[in-house]
Amino acid sequence: MTEDPRNADSWAKPVSTLTVTGAPEGAANLVEGKRLLSPVQGFGRMWQKTYKVRLGGVETTPEAVITEWRDNFASFWPKGNDFYPPLTGLEPGEVALIKAAGPGGMKFKTGVMVLYSDDESFTLMTPEGHMFAGWITFSSHVESGVTVAQTQVLMRAQDPLSEMGLAMGGHRMENRFWEQTLANLALHLGAEGDVSTTVTCVDRKRQWSQAKNVRNSVAIRSTLHMLKPGKGR
């Protein structure tokens, strides 16, 4: 087979490092020049976390859910977390900046690249300097006649510090984050439904060969950035 598949345009074009064009006011660009990391390049245990909400009581389709979700992505995030989408929207290859609440009131400054985007799903991939290495897929499908919205994270903590942070409440915070996001989406769509969470440890092994990722630790880099004059929180 030599032809491009029908979803070729849904994938980001190959890049070696990230480039952010026009970082918005208030966003810290700490991902410029960073490489993407898949779960293969992470340090910690590998987790697959699936958060799902059944959009009961509302007539909608997976395509309509994804359009609404992608176009208003930042608005569904829990308060205290900021997502700065690229000016052109969440298109494949575009980079979004993030300021996320961490343990102890800390703000993690990082970003993500849109790896994939089609009518029924889109995927964000993390670069060096994120809390974890991996990707998050937002999708919608029909289950037993009801449209479902789903967030699925496949991840390893990038470095030993992040692994420790995740073990000491970070996983719980992340679970609450995506559960709240899905609840906000359901509310926005006028649906009723509880969010279900399934967490699976895909690989219990830690990859000590990747402990070197600590040089890009989000905790260290965000703290250093905060201490710079005029940067604040």
Add this chain to the structure above:
Amino acid sequence: MTQGTLSMDVRRVGDTVAVLDIDGEITAFCEEALMDAYTAGAADGTRAVILNFTRLEYMNSGGIGLLVTVLVRANRAKQKLLAYGLTEHYTQIFELTRLNEAIGIYDSEEAAVAAAGAGGTT
């Protein structure tokens, strides 16, 4: 093994190599077919599993996630995971997602089988 629009066949090449022939689409909904094929191929004595993408029609990001799960299972079983038959497009996707650093990519089955016996990328 067939699920949705994915059909999988498992072949053995010698005593220690299994080739999984992928025919169709790999998406998140194909987990059962892919894992069943891996389980069948990774029987006792298998030292390398080769994914044949020659007849791959389509793969989305959910499908890439499944390949990571197969890779974890292969690593756990101390088996090499290799691939051949990827188009230029999907070769680039492997590079973008950096799966090529863990799954050895080859131009042909012969090259993949030779690498399987010669210590190709795990």
